[in-house]
Amino acid sequence: MSVTSAKGFQAAGVAAGLKPSGDRDVALVRNTGPLDAAAGVFTGNRIKAAPVLWSEQVLKAGRLTAVVLNSGGANACTGPQGFQDTHATAERVAERLNIGAADVAVCSTGVIGERLPMHALLNGVDQAAQQLGDDPDKTAAQAIITTDTHPKTTTVHGNGFTVGGMVKGAGMLAPALATMLCVLTTDAIADADALDTALRAATKQTFDRIDSDGCMSTNDTVLLLASGASKTKPTQEELETAVKQACADLAHQLIGDAEGASKEIAITVTNAKTEQEALDVARAIARNNLLMCALFGNDPYWGRVLAAIGTTDATFDPDRIDVSFNDVPVCVNSAANPQAHAADISARNLDITVDLHAGENTATVHTNDLTLAYVHENSAYTS
Amino acid sequence: MSVTSAKGFQAAGVAAGLKPSGDRDVALVRNTGPLDAAAGVFTGNRIKAAPVLWSEQVLKAGRLTAVVLNSGGANACTGPQGFQDTHATAERVAERLNIGAADVAVCSTGVIGERLPMHALLNGVDQAAQQLGDDPDKTAAQAIITTDTHPKTTTVHGNGFTVGGMVKGAGMLAPALATMLCVLTTDAIADADALDTALRAATKQTFDRIDSDGCMSTNDTVLLLASGASKTKPTQEELETAVKQACADLAHQLIGDAEGASKEIAITVTNAKTEQEALDVARAIARNNLLMCALFGNDPYWGRVLAAIGTTDATFDPDRIDVSFNDVPVCVNSAANPQAHAADISARNLDITVDLHAGENTATVHTNDLTLAYVHENSAYTS
Incomplete structure (x- = not known):
């Protein structure tokens, strides 16, 4: 009801x-x-x-x-x-x-x-x-x-x-x-x-x-x-x-049901010093247009995840960040994992997990990819 | 040379x-x-x-x-x-x-x-x-x-x-x-x-x-x-x-020459309390995806300019903001100007001017619209 x-x-x-x-x-x-x-x-x-x-x-x-x-x-x-x-x-x-x-x-x-x-x-x-x-x-x-x-x-x-x-x-x-x-x-x-x-x-x-x-x-x-x-x-x-x-x-x-989205993406930041820092990092990733375009293209380009993390003030060692896409480690110690090619992000639901190795706090932000349909829909909204 | x-x-x-x-x-x-x-x-x-x-x-x-x-x-x-x-x-x-x-x-x-x-x-x-x-x-x-x-x-x-x-x-x-x-x-x-x-x-x-x-x-x-x-x-x-x-x-x-851009947009914020506040407001506008999609569609949707300004901490009276597109006042005192329909934003170069009525400082940020080509180009960058 x-x-x-x-x-x-x-x-x-x-x-x-x-x-x-x-x-x-x-x-x-x-x-x-x-x-x-x-x-x-x-x-x-x-x-x-x-x-x-x-x-x-x-x-x-x-x-x-x-x-x-x-x-x-x-x-x-x-x-x-x-x-x-x-x-x-x-x-x-x-x-x-x-x-x-x-x-x-x-x-x-x-x-x-x-x-x-x-x-x-x-x-x-x-x-x-x-x-x-x-x-x-x-x-x-x-x-x-x-x-x-x-x-x-x-x-x-x-x-x-x-x-x-x-x-x-x-x-x-x-x-x-x-x-x-x-x-x-x-x-x-x-x-x-x-x-x-x-x-x-x-x-x-x-x-x-x-x-x-x-x-x-x-x-x-x-x-x-x-x-x-x-x-x-x-x-x-x-x-x-x-x-x-x-x-x-x-x-x-x-x-x-977000405008034009082709993916539902959960970004979870783990082992942050504080919950707020976990949230800040997750949000910075969610807002990175370049990454959101790559995900739309099913391109698991984790480099853009790290570039987004680097814009925050959160506590981390720049050489010790891990990133997984759908539980496949694509980046270990801030560098490529040989296993990375195993990551399949073609499904609608995508989980991105970041380990900051800086504490014990976790937060998840939910977002969508940046798609051609989003741009199309929002380029003709009022007129 | x-x-x-x-x-x-x-x-x-x-x-x-x-x-x-x-x-x-x-x-x-x-x-x-x-x-x-x-x-x-x-x-x-x-x-x-x-x-x-x-x-x-x-x-x-x-x-x-x-x-x-x-x-x-x-x-x-x-x-x-x-x-x-x-x-x-x-x-x-x-x-x-x-x-x-x-x-x-x-x-x-x-x-x-x-x-x-x-x-x-x-x-x-x-x-x-x-x-x-x-x-x-x-x-x-x-x-x-x-x-x-x-x-x-x-x-x-x-x-x-x-x-x-x-x-x-x-x-x-x-x-x-x-x-x-x-x-x-x-x-x-x-x-x-x-x-x-x-x-x-x-x-x-x-x-x-x-x-x-x-x-x-x-x-x-x-x-x-x-x-x-x-x-x-x-x-x-x-x-x-x-x-x-x-x-x-x-x-x-x-x-x-920015990726996929169809417009070169100069956002000038005038009469801000400080230069930093002028810059903060201009940047918030430049980063608003919804606005940048609208501009790509030649839609002079000034409402999204105000929505972006409202996310900043800059000094302003929410009821006293003016916005012009290519020198045509589209928004006066935070509401629609009857003249707004005269704004033509179809050219590649677009000037957006915001008057905060809060001081005497000015800053300009240059940006691009958010286009289908940008999403396309960045959805296929590494692969």
């Missing part, structure tokens, strides 16, 4: 005419309670879209009754009018659901710099409010996708409670979240602090460790809403485990 | 069989004096090729009598044997020219992780030593190119002295130098300190401000040798001006 897998939630997605394709483009998620606790994590980009500014603000109270989302326009870099548009959208949801605008988070995704067609959007809100329900066809998840090829949802069953979720991604997947909108719901009994702690821990280990193309969006938003409808109060650890599992599943689906 | 434009220098380039194509691949440059002062700037990558380690070492004495360069192999990540190969190459040059090995710098470029075919290389050194001369056909510049489409040389005339140079580049053009080997020569009278100061000032403003694909090489080397043969001792300012002009000319040629 999706955001309605957890008890106490309704959802709907409708076609309001924001997408030229005529596909669904406005989604609404409603928490019917009894609780209305919520938490959110937002983009680290300092240029924030109007809906991000709005949602950060309303979440300060730790409560949400509804989330309205649209594709077909990011409402970023749209000036004071863009913020008014977000406000008006929240107001319309509030009217239709008999709640306050400050109970409504807003998420938008699409092209930056263009105002939303407000007439169409507000009509979409009206329609979505009328259609709120169990949403067995996952219309809400359909309505938020952009260049994604399919909707992405998850359901995780905890001990007496459930976490559901939906996400959209596809491009601009990068640190401190991707261009992604994600709504997670749970029927667990939890307060805002418990949700916030669980959500931050989960995103740090999942969404923050996918880095498809090194680009960070203006609109990234991950929300977690709790209804308490299961009447179960999990321990903090149980809650975090379930939320993390949901995030990991959705993050995996994002990398699996 | 080239490295032989300045008096007191000889050069040659020969085909030694390192390149499968049979093209020239070994070059030699000799300083015939009377002076032998020299300075060098090397890659900031912590994984340094053997020839970089060697040349850094020999340059500590501030003297060089010869430089031997090869394409067809980077001799990087080749372990202790790779360093011995570099040493043996310098020794062979020293024998042939009746100098010491410590008077010889070594530069290599090509694939990382493979040992050089030493028999062929040493034969090439012998041939090149025999052919040393004025090199009117620029055979030395030809011998150092890899994926460059043509050799790149420069000559700058100062007040009574000359600076000549050659460079190779093409891919991995990034900060703290590109994958480039560059030899500059001058017949000015100058000591090692004067050369070092002039070279660092020049590279900081030129080579360090080209960033084609964000990748930093293991082999970058820029050398400056002075023969004193003009008998002219320029002021430090005259020397720096000429060296900087030579570097700027060569840097411009590198961006003009």
